[in-house]
Amino acid sequence: ETGVTQTPRHLVMGMTNKKSLKCEQHLGHNAMYWYKQSAKKPLELMFVYNFKEQTENNSVPSRFSPECPNSSHLFLHLHTLQPEDSALYLCASSQDRISEAFFGQGTRLTVV
Amino acid sequence: DQQVKQNSPSLSVQEGRISILNCDYTNSMFDYFLWYKKYPAEGPTFLISISSIKDKNEDGRFTVFLNKSAKHLSLHIVPSQPGDSAVYFCAASGSNFGNEKLTFGTGTRLTIIP
16 A cells, blocks of 8 residues: 555544544655645644654644654544534645655544 | 635636636745645645746646746646646745745635536
């Protein structure tokens, strides 16, 4: 398998649930990212990891908790989310921060 | 404040004609620009890029033009094909500290009419 793979593709969760989004990249890249895409808004960068180290947290609420156990895997742990957190969550990877990022297909999250 | 702007949320073009998608930016420290294409239920895919040392980059039917003085770039698709119907995102980054991450526009939905 190649590219950037995200699971699950769709997720519906209640506000009191805890769930995790998973991302895996098979491209040998050293940087991984979480983006959020809400309706009619630009893609918003949430977190950046370089060589497993978090280098950027773009003022994301603590109910979103990222984890990067190695340079190929990235998780986004979710707990006590709000309905306004419903969005498409995209994972991406790149060889360096300026090069073209490769995106996964995204997880469509609905918080009820 | 939005640093990358795509002021046209949608555009319809006849098949075979030229599609022109526009993007404006405000951050003068941006020096690398990209276009991504996104189909429904898929993640964005990289299409074409240009660095600020150039004013034009061409790849097959796709050409990106950069006007640094106007802080404006455009993507030309010619001839347009039905498979080009998608949402197109403009993105920018800079090589200096604090601007390395990609900043995206809101996207333009392109519809090619057969």
